[in-house]
Amino acid sequence: MEGETKAVKRPGKSSDPTKQRESTEKKDPPKDKSLSDEIDPQQTSGDPKLRFGPMPRFPHQRVWTRVVLILALLTVVYYTSKSGKEVPLARQHEVLHQRKQSLECSETYKAEVEHYPGCIPDKCGRLISDSLITTAEAQAMLEIAKRGLNLGGSLGGASILDLHSGALSVGRTFINMYMTEKGKNIYRKSDFDTYKQVRMKIHRAVAQQFKVSPDVLYLTHPTFFSRLTNLPPGTEHDEYWHPHVDKDTYESFHYTSLLYLSDYGEDFDGGRFVFIDKDNVNSTVEPRKGRVSVFTSGKENTHYVERVRSGTRFAMTVSFTCDPKHAIQDPNGKVMKRVPK
Numbered sequence: 001m002e003g004e005t006k007a008v009k010r011p012g013k014s015s016d017p018t019k020q021r022e023s024t025e026k027k028d029p030p031k032d033k034s035l036s037d038e039i040d041p042q043q044t045s046g047d048p049k050l051r052f053g054p055m056p057r058f059p060h061q062r063v064w065t066r067v068v069l070i071l072a073l074l075t076v077v078y079y080t081s082k083s084g085k086e087v088p089l090a091r092q093h094e095v096l097h098q099r100k101q102s103l104e105c106s107e108t109y110k111a112e113v114e115h116y117p118g119c120i121p122d123k124c125g126r127l128i129s130d131s132l133i134t135t136a137e138a139q140a141m142l143e144i145a146k147r148g149l150n151l152g153g154s155l156g157g158a159s160i161l162d163l164h165s166g167a168l169s170v171g172r173t174f175i176n177m178y179m180t181e182k183g184k185n186i187y188r189k190s191d192f193d194t195y196k197q198v199r200m201k202i203h204r205a206v207a208q209q210f211k212v213s214p215d216v217l218y219l220t221h222p223t224f225f226s227r228l229t230n231l232p233p234g235t236e237h238d239e240y241w242h243p244h245v246d247k248d249t250y251e252s253f254h255y256t257s258l259l260y261l262s263d264y265g266e267d268f269d270g271g272r273f274v275f276i277d278k279d280n281v282n283s284t285v286e287p288r289k290g291r292v293s294v295f296t297s298g299k300e301n302t303h304y305v306e307r308v309r310s311g312t313r314f315a316m317t318v319s320f321t322c323d324p325k326h327a328i329q330d331p332n333g334k335v336m337k338r339v340p341k
């Protein structure tokens with residue numbers, strides 16, 4: 001202990017000149033003199049002893065002082081820099097009327113939508129709303145999704161059900177649910193009516209958010225329910241967590257919307273939606289039942305879904321195009337004559 005205490009003493013004040021030299025050479029390089037000065041107030045101007053009494057000392061005082069200074073510096077740097085950080089855009093417990101974020105459209109997206117005058121967004125960006133879809137509508141959509149998905153299900157962690165085409169994940173592949181005995185009468189007209197009502201609300205919200213007429217926006221393929229779990233992937237269709245641009249993944253998309261049917265942190269963990277933004281800043285959306293997220297489908301909204309760690313996550317992807325050639329109709333439970341590409 002004594003030796004440790006000596007290490008922080010100023011060498012100039014030692015009574016033994018030999019010790020003084022030794023101590024200077026071995027323990028206190030000249031560089032450290034200022035630090036030594038800082039932590040030994042008895043040697044500073046005035047007489048702090050009289051005012052404060054002797055300063056307390058503790059082992060490795062200089063090391064600890066440095067550690068504290070470095071930690072303080074790192075804390076300041078961390079909180080003042082956003083780079084590499086996550087910014088929550090919507091937390092699960094928040095009830096948002098409308099949370100908007102405007103973005104510069106990517107060049108490729110601009111070039112793409114230019115072909116559709118009237119369908120060009122005034123600005124690219126995102127909107128999150130918890131007030132568009134009622135609790136009863138969200139519950140009805142969840143029941144529709146569960147009923148269909150219970151007839152099949154992927155081997156891996158991602159299953160889909162498309163009420164328009166009838167496509168349903170089964171094992172490693174897809175079947176047409178409407179062509180199966182159990183699936184052909186699984187829904188009533190009232191289910192399709194609720195579905196259409198929800199679709200229309202989202203359709204109008206997309207048009208309003210991006211200041212385009214709803215008449216130049218068309219529902220497109222694929223519009224589908226998804227059920228995500230933490231099962232290991234069976235095929236590449238189960239790998240839902242890869243970063244992507246919707247316009248590249250699904251050619252016809254110009255506007256993407258998502259309706260969440262379960263709650264992050266309650267029904268499942270993991271599974272947040274993440275926008276990958278400039279400067280390595282990610283904006284996260286925590287799914288909340290009934291929450292709608294809409295965004296332009298270009299590179300400005302590159303995103304991924306985190307892997308679900310536990311529980312089951314239900315959502316619906318509702319897609320819109322400006323191209324009437326890619327329009328699809330609301331579902332009615334009949335087998336489609338032509339499945340769009």
Ligand SMILES: O=C(O)CCC(=O)C(=O)O
Pocket residue numbers: 226246258273303304305315317
């Ligand atoms: O379910 C989600 O939150 C997003 C799904 C998605 O990225 C997609 O369907 O392209």
Ligand SMILES: [Fe+2]
Pocket residue numbers: 244245246303
């Ligand atoms: Fe996507």
